[in-house]
Amino acid sequence: MKNDSNGSETREVLVRAVPIDLCQLIKYAGITESGGGANQLIVGGEVQLNGQVELLKRRKIYSGDRVTVLGQTLIVKLG
Numbered sequence: 001m002k003n004d005s006n007g008s009e010t011r012e013v014l015v016r017a018v019p020i021d022l023c024q025l026i027k028y029a030g031i032t033e034s035g036g037g038a039n040q041l042i043v044g045g046e047v048q049l050n051g052q053v054e055l056l057k058r059r060k061i062y063s064g065d066r067v068t069v070l071g072q073t074l075i076v077k078l079g
C-alpha cells in the first residue's frame with residue numbers, strides 16, 4: 001500500500017471479471033464485512049468513484065477505476 005496526494009492509502013484490488021458492482025467491490029476488498037455495510041457507505045455519500053461521489057450501489061466498476069472509501073483508494077485490476 002502507498003499513500004496518495006490526498007492522504008488516503010492506495011492499493012490494487014484484483015478481480016476475476018469486470019464489470020463488478022460497486023457494493024460487491026467494497027465487500028470483496030474487505031472494507032466492510034457485508035454487502036449491507038457497503039450499501040450504507042454508498043448511500044451515505046462516503047464513496048467516490050474516480051473522484052466523484054457515487055450514490056448508486058450497483059454502479060458497474062471496470063478495470064482502471066479508482067474507488068475511494070474510508071481513507072482507502074482501491075484501483076481495480078483484472079487478474
